[in-house]
Amino acid sequence: MESLKLAARNGRERTVIKVKDVEIGKGFVVIAGPCSVESEEQMLITAQKVKEAGATMLRGGAFKPRTSPYSFQGLGLQGLKILEKASKATGLPVVTEVVDPRDVSWVCEYADVLQIGTRNMQNFALLKEVGKANKPVLLKRGMYSSLKEWLYSIEYILSEGNPNVILCERGIRTFETYTRNTLDLSAVPAMKELSHLPIIIDPSHATGKPSLIEPMSLAAVSAGADGIIVEVHYKPEEALSDKEQALTPEQFDLMMRKIRRLVAFHHQLEKEFNHHEFHE
Amino acid sequence: MKIEDLRKKLSKIDYQLIKLLDARMELVLKLRRLKKNTTEAIEEMNLAGDLQKLSQGLIDPEFYRKFYQEVLTEGKRILDSDYKLIAFQGEHGAYSEVAARVWDDSLIPIPCTEFTEIFEELEAGIYDYGIVPVENNTGGVVNKVNQLILNTKLYVVGAVELHIHHCLLAPQGCDYRELHAVYSHTQALEQCRQFLARNKLQPIPYYDTAGAAKMLAEDPPPSSAAIASKLAAELYNLEIIKENIEDFDQNITRFLVFSRQPNKEKGQKCSIVFSTAHKAGTLFRVLEVFAKRKINLTRIESLPNLQGSFAFFLDFEGDQHDSKIKEALEEAKKLTTDFRLMGCYNEKKAE
Incomplete structure (x- = not known):
């Protein structure tokens, strides 16, 4: 993959964002929150709960790319204002x-952090724009995309000057x-071989089932994911989108x-085996 | 014409009705001070009744009679309430008004076009107080104001230290992605330069921050926004696209509150103004008076005065009745010319 000038590992140090x-890219980050920002109450309470449970960052959608144009499209600017408020209240980045x-x-x-969703992984106009932004990008893998295509999408962002890209495996169509x-869990160690960027997984979209989220999250830790x-x-039960896959705070x-x-445990393991690819 | 356009026009007229009634009542309040008694002021207002002659005949004259009766009754209630007025420079929603509300939110803020108007009309008794910006930590001294302070006999009765937080405002329901021009006072535009550049917005200088907000509410140019206070957003029913857009968060303006009577309560701070003889070391000797008594100076400012020499403003901590302050003032008086204790007062701070 010669033309991946910036995205390829090529002996580079691992990028920490x-x-x-x-x-x-250092330790295990947990980004948690609702699928969509629905109201101030919903966002603030959920943010507080996930913080108490130990989440390190907040998620929440203000602009929703929905399959149907008649589904809830997100609160837009109002949603962004609520997210900022939740971030200030909890101290967690968004x-x-x-x-x-x-x-x-x-x-x-x-x-x-700006998230590029799975449907937009190859929206090159959008990739170029976030490539010029002054904030890190969380780039989800396209649901029909190969690792190679994913790497080229990363290259689009990096080549515009934004060095901070976080990868996210969110499951592919089979x-x-x-x-x-x-969930293509092998993408985690594979992308660590191919690229220098941190990679996390999204067990919610990958499985769509609350009962499978925990096992896949634990598997992600063992696979060496960064979060x-x-x-x-x-x-x-009251969520306006993805209610069937959201976890309760408990x-x-x-x-x-x-x-x-x-x-x-993995920290111990790493010390014992001096495995260079595991977290500290 | 589409139904939404008609609705928009209707709500604009309703907005104007309210703003006009507000402005009318403010004028009544100003009139009160110029008239010998309030009944005379009310008679003046009765002239408004003649306005029904201007009607196009669509509205029942009886409606006008009832409407003005209501307006007059409310006007009388306002007059009888003995509201205290505080004058500020700028349009409603100006940072000076924000500061006035911080200092005492029971006062009625009245807008003035010029700083001179505040001093002249306060001296003439139209207002009870006047509030003016004297310095900003990024923009420096407000020279025009300090010239006026130098030549007034009014007393300083309060101060406000206000953190200036700029907001990007746009008409309700506009698409923020379509914005490209931003109107505001040059200083506010300058303080948000990086924000504007990041969002590819074109700064357009306007006479006043709140004036730009008012213009947006009344007659918005397409794809335009304004930089002004949160208060301006409320008063002109504008949408806040983003709060706190200033490039540096330490943007503080200090305001002084003036009155015809000195502050009678114990104060935390004193302001004096004086001149010194054109000789070496004279200013130093005055400062020494404060230094040797360990009085903390909080501001020193020099200004050329009309006599071709320099006037100095000095603020320091303490109350004029404290013994060491009393001594210092006595001693400083002997070392200076045109010495005046402008006031001893309390200072409020607002985030």
Whole structure:
């Protein structure tokens, strides 16, 4: 992959991306929050709950790329204002999706990390725009994309001058219908071989089932992922989008306790085997 | 014409009705001070009744009679309430008004076009107080104001230290992605330069921050926004696209509140103004008076005065009745010319 001048590993040091006090690519980050920002109450309460459980960053969508144009499209600017408020209240940085190149600078004013969703992984106009932004980008893998195509999308962003790209494996389309997508966990170590950028997984979209989120999150820790991004809603049954896959704050808290134990275990393991690819 | 356009026009007229009534009542309040008694002021207002002759005949004259009766009754209530007025420079929603509300939110802020108007009309008794900016930590001294302070006999009765937080405002329902021109006072535009550049917005100088907000509410040019206070957003029903857009968060303006009577309560701070003889070391000797008594100076400013020499403004901590302050003032008086204690007062700070 000669033409991947910037995205390829090529013996480079692993990239660590600093977002306020959080370092992605060092330790295990947990980004949690609702699928969509629905109201101030929903966002503030959920943010407080995920913080108490140990999340290090917040997620929440203000602009939603929905399959149907009649589904809830997000609160837009109002949603960004609520996210900023939740971020100030909890001290947690915010990740939010951007879908329109004209929104990029405005989302930068409100959020700490710009997310490019799976449907936009090859929206090159958008990639170029976030490549010029002064905020890190969380680039989700396209649901039909190969690792190679993903790497070229990364290259688009890096070549515009933004060095801070976080990768996110969120499941790909297969013949399987029981799960929403199929989590390609092998993408984690594979992308670590191919690229120098940190990679996290999204167990919520990958499985679409709350019961599968925890096992896949724990598997991600063991696979060497740098973190997870997970959907948590203070009242999942009332969520305006993705209600069938959101964890309750209680389920999230339980999962977090297991994650911490497993991360500590891997830390031990790394010391014992001096495995250079594991986290400190 | 589309139904939304008609609705928009209607709400604009309703907005104007309210703003006009506000402005009318402010004038009544100013009139009160110029008239010998309030009944005379009310008679003046009765002239408004003649306005029904201007009607196009669509509206029942009886409606006008009832409407003005209501307006007059409210006007009388306002007059009888004995509101205290504080004058500020700029349009409603100016940072000076924000500061006035911080100092005492029971006062009625009245806008003035010029700083001179504040001093002249306050001296003439139209207002009870006047509030003016004297210095900004990024933009320096407000020279025009300091010239006026130098030549007034009014007393300083309060001070406000205000953190200036600029907001990007746009008409309700506009698409923020379509914005490209931003109107505001040059100083505000300068303080948000990086923000404007990041969002590819074109700065356009305007006479006043709140004036730009008012213009947006009344007659917005296409794709335009304004930089002004949060208060301006409320008063002109504008949408806040982004709060705190200033490039540096330490943007503080200090305001002084003036009155015809000195402050009678115990104060934390004193302001004096004086001149010295054109000789070596005279200013130093005055400062020494404060230094040897360990009185903390908080501001010193020099200004050329009309006599061709220099006037000095000095602020320091303490109350004029404290013994060491009393001594210092006595001693400083002997070393200076045109010495005046402008006031001893309390200072409020607002984030």
